[in-house]
Amino acid sequence: MVKEIKLPEVGENVESGEIAKLLxxxxxxxxxxxxxxxxxxxxxxxxxxxxYTGKITEIFVAVGDRVKIGDLLMKVETENMKSPVPVTEEEAVIPLTKAVEEFPAPEAGETLPGTEVVAAEKPQVSAAPEILREVAPASPSVRRFARELGVEIDYVSGSGPGGRITLDDVKAFTKLLVSGEKKPAGSGLFFETLPEFSRFGEIDTQPMSTVRKKTAEHLSYAWATIPHVTQFDKADITDLEKMRKQYSAAVENAGGKLTMTAILLKIVAAALKLFPQFNAGVDMERKRIIFKKYFNIGVAVDTGRGLLVPVIRQVDRKNIRELSIELTALAEKARNRKLSPDDLQGGNFSVSNLGGIGGTYFTPVVNAPEVAVLGVSRSSMQPVYNDGQFQPKLMLPLSLSYDHRIIDGADAVRFLRWVVEALEKPFLILLAG
Incomplete structure (x- = not known):
C-alpha cells in the first residue's frame, strides 16, 4: 500500500519553511x-x-523548496514491511479526566519520571518557558496526544535522542499538572490591557516573530521570579589586548576569531569551578540547590530575528583556540538559521557581549534556570592613577547579574573580582586549573 508523507506540525506558530536537506x-x-x-x-x-516503515517510491520536494504544513513530501510503499504499532487515534485522544485516572497524582515522597534532575535519561519537566526553544522535537502522534490533553508541548522537556519528546514525557508532565504541583510556564504572569493607541495618532501593528515571542515569555518569567542584583566592575585589559592582537592571526588561520568573548569563556569556566554556587540551579519546589559538575556556557548572539543564546559545552576542557573556533561556528549558524534545538539547551551560565555596539554598563537579565549572567561592554582608554601618576589604560566594563536567592552580594563581588584579576593577570587561569 502506498502512503503519503506530509509535512507535520513542527512547532507552535510554524506554518511554513524551507527544505534544508534530503536524507x-x-x-x-x-x-x-x-x-x-x-x-x-x-x-x-x-x-x-x-x-511509516517502507520504501521511498517518490519524492516531491527538493532542497530550497518552500513548503507549508500539510504539503506532500514523499510517498512510501508499505506492503510487506514490518513496522512498530503506532499510537492510534483512540489511544492519542484521551480526555483530561481519563488522564487523571490513568496517571494519578503521586503520593507524598514519590519520585515521578521526569522530576529527578540528576538522571538525564528520565523524562524531565521544565518549570520555565525555555528561551528560544521554538520547535519542540516530537512526532505527530505525540503532538496530538499532548494537544488532546491540553498540554503545551513546548514546555515539556524531552528524554529521547536529541531531546525528542516521548509519550512518557507528556504523561509525566500531565501528572504534575493534574496534581497541582506544576503550573504551565508563564501562568503566573499577568499583563494589563493596553489602551487603544490609534485614538492618539497613526499606528502600525506587526505580529511578534516566534523568536521575539519566546524571548518575551522567557525574560518576563525570569524577571518576575528571580530577585536580580547586578554588580559592576572594570578590568585593565591593556596587556591582554596586546596579546590578543599578537595571536589573532594564528587563530584566524585555524578557522576562528580570537575575541574577548572567547577569552572570557575560559576565564568564566575557571571561576565557576572556584565559585560553585554560580554553576547551580534553584529547585524551589523541593527547596534544594542543584550543583552542576559540568561547565556549559551560553553566548548571546544578536541576529536579524532577535536574541539567540547558543551553548558551548564542556568549556573547561577546551583551550582558547578551540573555544574561538567553536564560537565562530556557532555565531555563524545562528545568523544563518542553522541552529538546532540542541544548540540552545543545557547552559549553566551566560555571557552577553555588547562591546561591539557600544555602551558602558548594563543590567543583563539572568537566563533562567541559570543563576547568573555576565554582561560585557565596550572597552575604552581611561586615565588610571598608579605609582603617583596617571597612566592611559584600556578598561573593560563588566556587569554581573545574579540570583540573590542563592548568591550573596559578597560572593558576587568575589566572583567578579576574580574574573577581573584573571583578565589582568591571565596566569591565574593556569593556577586555577
Whole structure:
C-alpha cells in the first residue's frame, strides 16, 4: 500500500519553511520515525520523521523548496514491511479526566519520571518557558496526544535522542499538572490591557516573530521570579589586548576569531569551578540547590530575528583556540538559521557581549534556570592613577547579574573580582586549573 508523507506540525506558530536537506533517496527503505529530511524554520533546523516503515517510491520536494504544513513530501510503499504499532487515534485522544485516572497524582515522597534532575535519561519537566526553544522535537502522534490533553508541548522537556519528546514525557508532565504541583510556564504572569493607541495618532501593528515571542515569555518569567542584583566592575585589559592582537592571526588561520568573548569563556569556566554556587540551579519546589559538575556556557548572539543564546559545552576542557573556533561556528549558524534545538539547551551560565555596539554598563537579565549572567561592554582608554601618576589604560566594563536567592552580594563581588584579576593577570587561569 502506498502512503503519503506530509509535512507535520513542527512547532507552535510554524506554518511554513524551507527544505534544508534530503536524507533519503527514491528506493531507500526507512523505519518508523526515521528522519527523511531536514526542515528549516525561521530559527532552527529540525528533522521530519517518517510516520511509516517502507520504501521511498517518490519524492516531491527538493532542497530550497518552500513548503507549508500539510504539503506532500514523499510517498512510501508499505506492503510487506514490518513496522512498530503506532499510537492510534483512540489511544492519542484521551480526555483530561481519563488522564487523571490513568496517571494519578503521586503520593507524598514519590519520585515521578521526569522530576529527578540528576538522571538525564528520565523524562524531565521544565518549570520555565525555555528561551528560544521554538520547535519542540516530537512526532505527530505525540503532538496530538499532548494537544488532546491540553498540554503545551513546548514546555515539556524531552528524554529521547536529541531531546525528542516521548509519550512518557507528556504523561509525566500531565501528572504534575493534574496534581497541582506544576503550573504551565508563564501562568503566573499577568499583563494589563493596553489602551487603544490609534485614538492618539497613526499606528502600525506587526505580529511578534516566534523568536521575539519566546524571548518575551522567557525574560518576563525570569524577571518576575528571580530577585536580580547586578554588580559592576572594570578590568585593565591593556596587556591582554596586546596579546590578543599578537595571536589573532594564528587563530584566524585555524578557522576562528580570537575575541574577548572567547577569552572570557575560559576565564568564566575557571571561576565557576572556584565559585560553585554560580554553576547551580534553584529547585524551589523541593527547596534544594542543584550543583552542576559540568561547565556549559551560553553566548548571546544578536541576529536579524532577535536574541539567540547558543551553548558551548564542556568549556573547561577546551583551550582558547578551540573555544574561538567553536564560537565562530556557532555565531555563524545562528545568523544563518542553522541552529538546532540542541544548540540552545543545557547552559549553566551566560555571557552577553555588547562591546561591539557600544555602551558602558548594563543590567543583563539572568537566563533562567541559570543563576547568573555576565554582561560585557565596550572597552575604552581611561586615565588610571598608579605609582603617583596617571597612566592611559584600556578598561573593560563588566556587569554581573545574579540570583540573590542563592548568591550573596559578597560572593558576587568575589566572583567578579576574580574574573577581573584573571583578565589582568591571565596566569591565574593556569593556577586555577
Amino acid at each position: 533519503v533517496s527514491v528506493g531507500n527503505v526507512v523505519d518508523l520515525e526515521q528522519p527523511v529530511l531536514e526542515f528549516e524554520t525561521d530559527k532552527a533546523v529540525v528533522d521530519v520523521p517518517s510516520p
